[in-house]
Amino acid sequence: MMNDLGRAFAEAFGLVARLDPQLLDIVALSLKVSLTAVVLAALVGLPLGAVLAVERFRGRQAVVVLLNALMGLPPVVVGLLVYLLLSRAGPLGSLGILFTPAAMIVAQAILVTPIVAALSRQVLEDAWREYEEQLRSLGARRMTAAITLLWDTRFSLVTIVLAGFGRAAAEVGAVMIVGGNIDGVTRVMTTTIALETSKGDLPLALGLGVILVGLVIMLNAAASLIREAALRRYG
Amino acid sequence: MLPLELKDVCFGVNGKVIIDRVSVEIGAGPRTIILGPNGAGKSVLMRLCHGLLRPTGGAIVWRGNGGTGRPRRQAMVFQRPVMLRRSALANIVYGLKLAGVARTERELRARDVLDVVGLTDKSQQAARVLSGGEQQKLALARAWALGPEVLFLDEPTANLDPGATRELEAIVAAIRATGTKIIMTTHNLGQARRLGDEILFLNQGRLVERAPVDQFFRQPASAEAAAFIRGELPWS
Amino acid sequence: MELRRSLLCAAVILSTAATAPDAPAQKFITVASTTSTEQSGLFKHILLVFEKKTGIQVRVVALGTGQALDMARRGDADVVFVHDKVAEEKFIAEGYGVRRLEVMYNDFILVGPKSDPAKIAGGKDILAAYKRIAGAAAPFVSRGDRSGTHAAEVRLWKAAGIDPAIGKGTWYRETGSGMGPTLNTAAGMNAYAFTDRGTWLSFKNRGELVIVVQGDKRLFNQYGIMLVNPAKHAHVKKDLGQAFIDWVVSADxxxxIAGYKIGADQLFFPNARKEQAPARRLE
Incomplete structure (x- = not known):
């Protein structure tokens, strides 16, 4: 066991050290798919979170509960849903994007949107409690207030979006189904790990896992440094 | 837009009465101090006047405004300033933008008021990292930049040290000198004397007494006001 | 202002992401195939040759045979390359496939722990081995996933006159997953498992497992290839797909296929029949 772990780290190190071109392609695709998905999720999730934070309407509580529940969506379920939608026999089959990175982006965006929306709703609602009287005193309408809150909580929101990225980059169930793990086309880090595991090459699989975790850690560290600096500067 | 008339204004939350049938007319000119012990309902009354809260009974009418709606030319400074995460200058520009001031004019006006409150050298600093006194001065500048006809001040110096309090009072005096009507809450008797022309004395949600400052402190008409001036804690 | 800036950012990211994946407008087909062919490394080996020759990219989605056929039924593949003759003929009969051509074979093997609790090591008769496993209630891990290998395994149990369902939960375990994960499980449990030779040869996490039964004629594993019927799914790339099929059964x-080896072992044995080979040659 210790031996396997040692070999895993050695594999990871070796792959990184010699900049294995295949690995670079896979990492690049992983980043591209997950980052795009997270951007899409943020474009939908952040405004949704802001609206839920400042607006009071019938059924709002139900939407909040639903979003919180959807944070735990199993990736496989999302994958299956998107597969059935994008399959040639499905309603969006004519797009012909099943087994392409676009399909993977769609699935991950669906997976991450509730996370971004639900967590940002919480942050924005707290901020709204602090800002509400001041903004209303200045004559801000709800929509203006929502945009102001989004901008003013931007450093916290970055952390949330990164959490969404972590979820997207780490999931395998959805991208496996809608991407098909096609070599050189839709093979990302997690599906490669799954593949190497099923080929019984556990050290290589774990080595790839080490690289994946390393990437996520690096991204989060960068974001946290930026956040720290920003908080020092903007309070 | 003045005078502001309150007709039997009531406000309650979950059956608890906070403001109880207050009727008063506040006109242009004299600086009005809403005075009273903690929990008297001063801040709530001010929020009702400013339009942040809706009365649960009675009516609030800006008679000079044709009697309808909430006039725009009013501003409020809160006990604890809420600063946006941007520069001091940008905080003022933000308020001007919401007030519909033309883009080209916003920064000029913002720089003007920063200058008056003495924050010119802090204009590019993040508002949230300024000291409490500076933030409150900035809040005052943000409100003043809007050129309000009425300025509400809710215990603006409650969290400040004496030095900052003095500076803030001087700025309020300067704003007043431009013709802006000041309506302020405080539980600080000295401040009421220094900044006020007339006192509205509030206790337990009711307007107990209204009098010019001199008269109020020399010869309060009500036992509650007399006790408050003597520094006795109000019975509860 | 700030909103516009972030929107601009998003637009830039999206447009680069959208354009990048298929930047060189390459001809490609999608092939639904099995984990055994993909994971053994066969495809990587032969597709390079095909792509170099024709410029057609072959995108392989590797699933169990049952899933691969279902995927093709939905119209999500142009070509199916699988190994379950019974299921393939059903697929053709339903009208989803055009014509089934045999391509190659390898064989199934039974692997098990060195300790060999059922005492079957070295045997050739798979049915006898099955009977002894059931008799000894020795742990056996099955894929249970409607794959070609699973179908073959189940057919052999039937031929041996045993219903393995009686051992479910005790000695007979279904993993419901691919060949690789199933072998991982068998290695972890020191259980017997039924596998194709290609996956076994490329499988690294063997633990105590070794081959215990091989060489029975009944362990023959035939692979077939079919074009998905364009009459059922109009978008099927029939020319490109047919080009791939023609090439696979051609001498080239x-x-x-014969040239793919792991170490000294040849994994698949081409057996496309002359009379089914294409009349026209590519080039």
Whole structure:
């Protein structure tokens, strides 16, 4: 066991050290798919979170509960849903994007949107409690207030979006189904790990896992440094 | 837009009465101090006047405004300033933008008021990292930049040290000198004397007494006001 | 202002992401195939040859045979390359496939722990081995996933006159997953498992597992290839797909298959029949 772990780290190190071109392609695709998905999720999730934070309407509580529940969506379920939608026999089959990175982006965006929306709703609602009287005193309408809150909580929101990225980059169930793990086309880090595991090459699989975790850690560290600096500067 | 008339204004939350049938007319000119012990309902009354809260009974009418709606030319400074995460200058520009001031004019006006409150050298600093006194001065500048006809001040110096309090009072005096009507809450008797022309004395949600400052402190008409001036804690 | 800036950012990211994946407008087909062919490394080996020759990219989605056929039924593949003759013929009969061509074979093997609790090591008779496993209630891990290998395993249990369902939860375990994960499980449990030779040869996490039964004629594992019927799914790339099929059964393709080895072991044995080979040659 210790031996396997040692070999895993050695594999990871070796792959990184010699900049294995295949690995670079896979990492690049992983980043591209997950980052795009997270951007899409943020474009939908952040405004949704802001609206839920400042607006009071019938059924709002139900939407909040639903979003919180959807944070735990199993990736496989999302994958299956998107597969059935994008399959040639499905309603969006004519797009012909099943087994392409676009399909993977769609699935991950669906997976991450509730996370971004639900967590940002919480942050924005707290901020709204602090800002509400001041903004209303200045004559801000709800929509203006929502945009102001989004901008003013931007450093916290970055952390949330990164959490969404972590979820997207780490999931395998959805991208496996809608991407098909096609070599050189839709093979990302997690599906490669799954593949190497099923080929019984556990050290290589774990080595790839080490690289994946390393990437996520690096991204989060960068974001946290930026956040720290920003908080020092903007309070 | 003045005078502001309150007709039997009531406000309650979950059956608890906070403001109880207050009727008063506040006109242009004299600086009005809403005075009273903690929990008297001063801040709530001010929020009702400013339009942040809706009365649960009675009516609030800006008679000079044709009697309808909430006039725009009013501003409020809160006990604890809420600063946006941007520069001091940008905080003022933000308020001007919401007030519909033309883009080209916003920064000029913002720089003007920063200058008056003495924050010119802090204009590019993040508002949230300024000291409490500076933030409150900035809040005052943000409100003043809007050129309000009425300025509400809710215990603006409650969290400040004496030095900052003095500076803030001087700025309020300067704003007043431009013709802006000041309506302020405080539980600080000295401040009421220094900044006020007339006192509205509030206790337990009711307007107990209204009098010019001199008269109020020399010869309060009500036992509650007399006790408050003597520094006795109000019975509860 | 700030909103516009972030929107601009998003637009830039999206447009680069959208354009990048298929930047060189390459011809490609999608092939639904099995984990055994993909994971053994066969495809990587032969597709390079095909792509170099024709410029057609072959995108392989590797699933169990049952899932691969279902995927093709939905119209999500142009070509199916699988190994379950019974299921393939059903697929053709339903009208989803055009014509089934045999491509290659390898064989199934039974692997098990060195300790060999059922005492079957070295045997050739798979049915006898099955009977002894059931008799000894020795742990056996099945894929249970409607794959070609699973179908073959189940057919052999039937032929041995045993219903393995009686051992479910005790000695007979279904993993419901691919060949690789199933072998991982068998290695972890020191259980017997039924596998194709190709996956076994490329499988690294063997633990105590070794081959215990091989060489029975009944363990023959035939692979077939079919074009998905364009009459059922109009978008099927029939020319490109047919080009791939023609090449796989051509002398060239057959040679490429025979040439794939792990160490000294040849994994697949081409057996496309002459009379089914294409009349026209590519080039």
């Amino acid at each position: 393709g057959q040679r490429a």
